[in-house]
Amino acid sequence: MAAGDLINRRSAVPFYSQLKDLILADIQSRGLEPGDRLPGDFELCQQYDVSRTVVRQAMGELEHEGVIRRERGRGTFLADTHAPGVLGHALIGYFEDIQSGSGTHHTVVRRKGLVPASAAVAKDLAVKVGEMVVEVERVRSMDGAPWALTLTQLPLSVEAFLTGKLSGLPAVLRLESHLTMKKIKAND
DSSP: OOTTOSOOTTSSSOHHHHHHHHHHHHHHHHTOOTTOEEOOHHHHHHHHTOOHHHHHHHHHHHHHTTSEEEETTTEEEEOOTTSTTOOTTTTHHHHHHHHHTOSOEEEEEEEEEEEEOOHHHHHHHTOOTTOEEEEEEEEEEETTEEEEEEEEEEEGGGHHHHHSTTOSHHHHHHHHHHSOOOOOOOOO
16 A cells, blocks of 8 residues: 555545545555455554444445455455356446457347236336336356346337347347336345
8 A cells, every 4th residue: 555545534525435445446556356365354444544334334335346255254355246146237337348348248038028017117117007018038148157137128119129120139238228227126
């Protein structure tokens, strides 16, 4: 750490947010790779002169974002953001990953068809309950490992687009990138 890498106690930015940024900068400057061990909570407390609460909140956010992984009894490690089960950027970052050319990406359409809209789907898509909507279920893989199962529901008005000459997956991806979509969390 450089001498200037300290928490600015006069800043309006919360300490945990500053610490999170400092940790990210340290990861980048040291050229750490997935699996590399990071300092523990106690060491970070001493290094940045902050409380354990601040450290735990910063690390908790990094863990939630998929940047780090914690293993009880072993320590904290830089996460492999492309590993199965790490969904810090699973859906939003997928297109960025494809554009950057990192890894091998593959998507399989498991099912595509029409289903009646549930009350929640009807509300989100501004259609009537029971009205038919297009449903597409896909498995996305990165470097041969499945890492996301997506279920997309679209208004029937796009069905002609999906079943026409652009009926392949790129049409669905193109639709997703141009339509406003509501993201939901999967149940544990």
